[in-house]
Each structure stands twice: as C-alpha cells, then as structure tokens.
Amino acid sequence: MSFAWLKKYLPRGLYGRAALILIVPVVSVQLVVSVVFIQRHLEDITGQMSMTLVRELDVIAERARTAGTRQEALDRMEPFLSAFEMDVRFVPLEAVPDDDYIRWYDYSARVVRRTVRRAMPETLATVFPDNRLILLYFQSPIGPVEVGVNRRRVTAAAPHQLIVTMVFFGGLMTVIAFLYLRNQLRPITRLADAAQAFGRGRMVPYSPSGATEVRAAGGAFLDMRSRIERQMEQRTMMLSGVSHDLRTPLTRLKLGLSMIDEEEAEPLLRDVAEMQRLLDAFLDFSRGAAEGEPEPTDPVHLVEQIVADAQRAGTPVSLGACEGAGEVPLREMAIRRALENLIGNAVRYGSRAVASVVVTERSLRFRVEDDGPGIPAELRAEAIKPFSRLDPARNQDRGSGVGLGLAIVADVARAHGGVLRLSESASLGGLCADIVIAR
Template sequence: MTPPNPSILTRIVALVAATLLLALGAMMLVTFRGPPPHARPMMPGEAAALLQGSAAPAGSWTVTRYLSDRMPAAEPDQLDDPRGAAHIAALMGLPPSDVNLLRQRPPMRLDDPDRRMMMQAEPGRMMLHGAFLLARRTRDGWQLVQARQGANERWYAITLSLMAGIFILLLLPAYWVARRITQPIRMLADGAANERPERADPLPLTGPPEVRAVGAAYNQMRARIADYLNERTAMLVAIAHDLRTPMTRLSFRLEALPDGPRAKAQADVQEMRAMVTDLLDFMRGQGDPAAHIRMDLSAIVATLADDQADMGQDVVVTRSDRAVVRGDAVALRRCIANLIDNAVRYGGSARIALTVANGRATIAVEDDGPGVPETAIDRLCEPFYRGEASRNRETGGVGLGLAIARRIADDHRGRLNFVNRIGGGLRASILLPLDD
C-alpha cells in the first residue's frame, strides 16, 4: 500500500496547526501549573514583625530601616492608609497615633470601584503589595521601614526555560518538514541548471504531489529536447554527407576550366569541403560520448607538437608535467589540436605548457598574434563565429574549431579560458580535473 503523500499546502497547514497547539499548551501549562508571576503579598502581621525587628523579610521583599526626626509626607505616588496603620498598631499593642502607613498608589482611576474596595477592605483581609513605608513613633524619633516587592525570578526562569524548550521542539520538526519539502525542489533546480539537460538522467519523481508533477513535466521536456537535438543532428549530418558527392563531381568538372579560373574554383570547393568536415565533426560530437579511460596528457601534447613541427610549424612545448586524467583520448587530442591550429593560424607560432596544480591539469597554448578584442573574447567559442571577420582563406577556418574544443572540455568536466597576453598574443587554456 502506498503511504500517503500530502501536498505542500497540507504540510504547511499541519505544521502551523501543530505549532499553534504546542504554543497554546505551553501557555496553559505556565498559566495553570506554574508559580505566580509575582511574589506573594505581605500580610499585616508580617509588616508588624518587620517594624518590631523580630522577623526578616520573606520572599522577594527588600527592606530598608532608618530613623527620622519626623514622619515623611506622602509622595505623589503614595497614599496614606490610616485604617491599615491602625490595624498594624493594634497587632503591636500601640495606639493608632504611633503608627503610620504610606502605601503605593494603585495604577487606577480615583473613581475606580476596585480601588475603593481595596482601600476599604476589612483589616483582617488587608494585604500589602508593591511598596510601602511603615513608621513607628519612638522616643528617639520615627522608626521607618521601607519595603519593596521584587520580581519572582523563579517564575521568569521557568517560563523562559519552557519557551526555549518549546522552541527547540518546534525547530526540529520544522527543519525536517522543510527539508522534505525543499529537497525535491533542489534536485529539480540542479537538473534544470545542467548545461546539457538532454544527457542528464531523468529526475526521480519524489516529494509532494506538486513537486512530482513539476518533475514529470521536466522529464518530458528533457526527452523532447533530446529528440529535437537528435533529429536536428541527424538532418544536418545527412545534408553535410550528401554534399560531398556533388562537390566531388564538381571537382572533376573543374579540371576542364583554364588554369586561372580553375585554381580559384578549386579553392572554393576545398573551402566547402573543410566546412562540411568541420560541421560533421561538430554535429557528431552532440551524440553520446565515447567511454572514458585513464591517459597521460603529456603524451598527447608531445605527439601533437611533434606532428606540427614535422609540418614546419613553429610549435614548442615549454613545460610538460605528468598529468593523468580520465577521458576520451581522441576527443581530447582534437580539443588540444584545435587550440594549437588556432594559435598557428592567427599568431604564426604556438607555445604549449602543461602544468598540474590543485588537483587540475592546465594546458596553456600561447601565440604571438594580435590577440582578440576584449569584447569578442566571450564569443570565441560560439559556433561559426570568427574573431577575424574577413573570412578569407588565408586565415582559414569556418568558426567551429573552438566551439568543438569547448564542447569537448565541457564533456570532460573541464573549462576553456581565453585571455590576451601582456605585450600581445592570446593565451588559450584548458583546465581538466585529474584522475585520482
């Protein structure tokens, strides 16, 4: 039986509902099972004991004792409570005139009935809250006791601990739910960011229904792109292949022309053949890559340099570190050869350096040519683009050599870079990961 797979909306609603329920439960727990938010009030008997000095303050009350030659007058935030003073005097066995009580003014309106009830409460039910000043007449003057009620640190500590615990308990399932929601979306984003989606594996259809629907649509789109590219490649390869036959017949017929026109026509046919060959190589490279094997790049570089030197080209290897990579030997040879051919064609020479650093092999090909305008460097690898705009046969090429080189580098998880050298010339480099 397939387990239920709720939608993203259902998961988010469930997460919010669970969060609210837990928060409500925590509030009820603190309200009904926790200690009160403030310390308990002081009873008149405890105030009398404080005034007599026979007891220490209880709970969070802070008491200050001092003598004064006169009874302090009530401050704006204080109220004179003669009934309470008389009750405390009776508990101490003193006349009411010897005891005075100043209580903290409640934060209420003067006509508030609750305040009147508090001030008119029976003496036996009187309780002292907040802060008060209690005075007793002695032979040396007035003995004053100023008391202030502090906050209940225990209540705040328990409340904050519960809040922190609930936050952690909510954070863990929230992270788990968010990860379950976002992981398929991240896989979909990674698949969409693939430079060659038609070669990528289909995405697994996991996660919420919305994500699975998007993944299925992406897989269908990937399949359609692959079919379109295959059809386009097959069509272009067939056209390029079929062009060879009429060009061969045309070459034979050109033999009947005079020497001058025949040479120019033969050159045009030769250029067309080169274009067809490059196009076939480029389009065939769009198919499935060959199996990758371990190889030493230094051997390929040395062989290519020797072949160019045998043809009279100024090609020299200035450095050749041992660099073992995994790839298609034929394709990598074509990639490096295209860079060398480009350097010889436009710069007249090529200096090749193979270095290894940070787990990568770098093949740098430098020439002494005029370089490339900075605005054109990013377009060098575009199919059929040439930095030399005249397209004459002296400089050769149809603009596919560097495009083929970049495709091969991409297929080997590498990168192709171009930069103008200081003092003139172009530096083309291929970065390939080493095989561990």
C-alpha cells in the same frame, strides 16, 4: 532600505535556508516569551515575595532598635523567628562581607537585593551562597545582625522550568519539522541534480515526484530535455548527411582532375582540398561532444599527449605549466578535438602556441596561448558564435575557415558543464583561450 549586504551571510543551499526559515521564528518566539516571562511574571512574583520578607525584617529590626543589649534583642525576636522561619544572630563587624555575592546568571537574586536595599537602607550586604539560603546583614544600634532566610520564601522553586521546557519542545518540534521538510525538499534536489547533469552532457534517470508544483517543474524539465535532445539529434543528422553526401562528388572531382594536366589542375585541386577541409569542420561541429559518456581521464597526461602529437606533425607548440593531479570525468575525444582546434587556430594566426592545464579541487582549466594579433574584447563574444569570421581581428590571409573552430570548442566546454573564455595572453601578447570546467 537595502539588505543586499546580508546575502553573503545567508546559507547558499536549499537545506540551509530551510533550516534558517524554521529556526529563526522558533528562536524569536522563545526570546520574546522568555523576556515577557522574566519581566512580567518572574520579576513581579519575586518582588511581591520580597516585600513580604521586607515587612517581616522590619518587625525583627524594630525589636533590635528598641533593645538595650544583644541578648535582650534576641529574647524579643524569639517569638517571631519560628513564625517567620528565620535565623538571627549578632556578628562582629569584620564578619560582615564587604560586598554582595550573587551569581552572574541569578536574575531573581538581583530582584530580591534591589527590593531589600530600597526598603531597608541599613542593609550592609546580601549574600546568596546557594539555591537554598539567603544571608542578609543589617546595621543596628547594638551591632551588625545576620539574618538567614530560606530562599524558597522569596523566589520561585524552579524559575527556569518554563524556559527549559519551552526550549526543549521548541527544539523537538524544529527537528520534526525539518525531517518532514527534508522529504519535501528531496524531489527539488533530485530535479536540480538531473538538470545539472544534463547541462554537463550526462543523462541521469529522473521521474517527477513530490508536491504538485515540483511535479509540474519536473515534467517541464523532461519535456525540455526531450526537445533539446531531438534538436541536437536533428542537427547532427542534417550536418552529417550533407557532409557525407558531398564527399561523393568531391571524390569524382578529384578523380577527374587527376586525368588532366597537373599544372592546370593545381588550382582546382586546392579548391577541392579546401572544400574537403570545410566538410571536415562541418562534421566536427555536428559531432560536438556526443562521443560516449565521460570517463575518468588524467588532464595533464592528455595535454602532454596532444602537444607531443602536434610537435611530431611539425606544429610550433610547446607545453606550459601543468599544475595539479588526479582524474576528472571527461569525454577524451571531444576535449582532444577542442584543444587541437585551439592549437590550430593559435599557430594559424601566430608563430607559436603554448598549452597548459591546471587541476584544482573545484575546477579544471585548459589554456592555449599564442603570439598572434588576438581578438578585441568587444568581438570575443561574436567570435564564439558558429560561422563567425572576424576579419579585422584575425589576419585571414594566413588561413581561411568557415568560422566553426571556436564554436566547436565552446560546444565541448558547455557539454562538460564549463565555459570557453577568451582574453589577452599576459606572456605572449596574443589570444588566451581557457576551457574552464567545474568539478
């Protein structure tokens, strides 16, 4: 039997699930004990006490049945009333209630009524006006009889005491257990916060604490973080070193080519310029999103600046819808590089581009669309990989590249805890690239 449908109703947070684990067993035990107590203890005792009352009522009723007048019946009942602790009087028929009166929550009163009516069919009504008195009405040959009985004779004095005590101490122990469990969960939440911050490119101080298993997981996280940092540093140093070392021979080539005939040197200069552009792409990829810590940035203003700078440079890009407001922690230079790469790709493979941004309480989305050929859905995951060049998807006669543009954008998005999503533009028909960052 599958319980997958139940998952959407369960708490998503660790504290909520821990509270549920504590509360459900306590409530279940209290319900079971309450039902057993009511059915087997309270009901049995009330039934036994009610049968004792029934036998006494039968003695009183017998005196009424054999008497000729009401006064004679009262005289015959008198010796028993003080012993039975009852008050008896004859009432007119119109004074008898039309129906029983029992409060909806009064369980023991229902047991008393059921027992009395089953043993004495001549019962006209049973009334429980309060917690101290019971009024019973019976039919006799000389008229209706009202019998007043102290309720303590047929029901327990405080039948709810066990339930109230059980609920109170159950709640108290649940609170104590939750406070203790919260201290055990705090190291796990600290580990989750540190992992989430590292996934978004931020370093927060963290030291393993808590139970042995949590300490082991925290130590493993620190080792993993150190290895990733070393790998990123080595990648940056390697690509930066190679790109930097190649600049010197390129400069010498440019200088040598400037001394020969301009017509002969033109194709070689184009090759040198292409190599220079590829080296710049390597440097951008090596830097990734490593420039400093995130700072409060206005995404709308940032996109407006990028579009204005691109338009001044002659790039056919326009500003689309800009929704929302507020500052978001971003690495401004990294986001600028990512958006400039997307705009550059858009105008390289299309005739125009549109940049937009949407800021909500839970997410931030940068979007760049073009009217180019786009990328087929089955090749979009491949297009994000470094050094990937999709000849069938993008017309590379309109611009060559090393295949790092989308990889740089995806790297910047991941460094901000976001993702790069590629789809088809609904308005322009080309590629739609979204950088989605959770807030």
